[in-house]
Amino acid sequence: MSVKPYKEETSSKKQQVANMFNNIAGKYDFLNHFLSMGIDKKWRKKAIDLLKDLKSPHILDVATGTGDLAIMAHKRLGANVTGVDISTQMLKVAEKKIYEKGLETFIKVKEGDSESLPFEDNTFDAVTVAFGVRNYENLDKGLTEMARVLKPGGKMVILEFSRPSAFPFKQLYFFYFKHMLPFFGGVISKDKAAYEYLPESVLNFPDGEAFDAELKKAGMKPLKREKQTLGIATIYLAKK
Numbered sequence: 001m002s003v004k005p006y007k008e009e010t011s012s013k014k015q016q017v018a019n020m021f022n023n024i025a026g027k028y029d030f031l032n033h034f035l036s037m038g039i040d041k042k043w044r045k046k047a048i049d050l051l052k053d054l055k056s057p058h059i060l061d062v063a064t065g066t067g068d069l070a071i072m073a074h075k076r077l078g079a080n081v082t083g084v085d086i087s088t089q090m091l092k093v094a095e096k097k098i099y100e101k102g103l104e105t106f107i108k109v110k111e112g113d114s115e116s117l118p119f120e121d122n123t124f125d126a127v128t129v130a131f132g133v134r135n136y137e138n139l140d141k142g143l144t145e146m147a148r149v150l151k152p153g154g155k156m157v158i159l160e161f162s163r164p165s166a167f168p169f170k171q172l173y174f175f176y177f178k179h180m181l182p183f184f185g186g187v188i189s190k191d192k193a194a195y196e197y198l199p200e201s202v203l204n205f206p207d208g209e210a211f212d213a214e215l216k217k218a219g220m221k222p223l224k225r226e227k228q229t230l231g232i233a234t235i236y237l238a239k240k
């Protein structure tokens with residue numbers, strides 16, 4: 001089931017997702033680190049380190065948002081990174097951060113939709129996405145496009161929320177995720193729907209084996225799946 005952020009609106013999921021991220025862009029980084037208690041940085045590091053065998057790669061970071069994964073890919077791998085996103089306001093924050101860090105030669109960002117990527121076939125050594133795929137309107141189309149622009153043998157790394165299963169952590173976590181997070185997220189971002197959409201979209205999104213099946217459908221070969229922090233998030237590595 002595809003979950004939309006603003007239930008009373010009739011616009012497409014893609015339009016709603018772009019609006020939602022435009023609304024919360026200014027508070028996104030703070031809320032990310034605050035609500036995850038900083039663990040999101042460790043997850044991004046681990047995701048990028050799965051590409052350590054690539055020498056000065058050219059990476060496409062899809063759904064780059066405010067650019068944290070793109071910046072990390074440059075720092076840890078010496079990569080040249082192209083970042084794309086459908087939210088202009090998220091990209092503005094990314095551009096400011098990249099400029100302040102003096103990384104504009106190595107990291108370029110532009111508007112672009114994962115379901116119709118503005119690049120030739122077989123362009124990139126790796127494609128990365130952190131917390132983006134769950135927001136796609138058409139997951140199959142998004143993954144197929146990402147596979148298309150990868151060079152043969154190229155790697156795809158996806159970091160996405162998943163659902164912990166161990167008692168009692170699962171119960172405690174879901175209480176936090178369904179009740180406390182929407183409260184704090186709503187008060188700070190002033191967009192309560194955005195932080196209600198977050199748990200709802202995670203609960204309705206394929207994880208683990210089911211997500212590997214989606215990767216296979218898009219023509220990718222799953223290589224590795226690493227649960228993070230008792231399964232709150234999972235990193236998927238696949239090869240074209």
Ligand SMILES: C[S@@+](CC[C@H](N)C(=O)[O-])C[C@H]1O[C@@H](n2cnc3c(N)ncnc32)[C@H](O)[C@@H]1O
Nearest residue numbers: 021063064065085086087113114130131132135
């Ligand atoms: C939760 S943010 C993640 C941002 C960043 N990757 C990070 O790790 O913080 C999700 C991003 O996905 C973007 N997005 C959603 N659907 C997209 C699509 N079809 N193509 C490109 N970007 C998309 C949103 O605009 C948003 O910036």
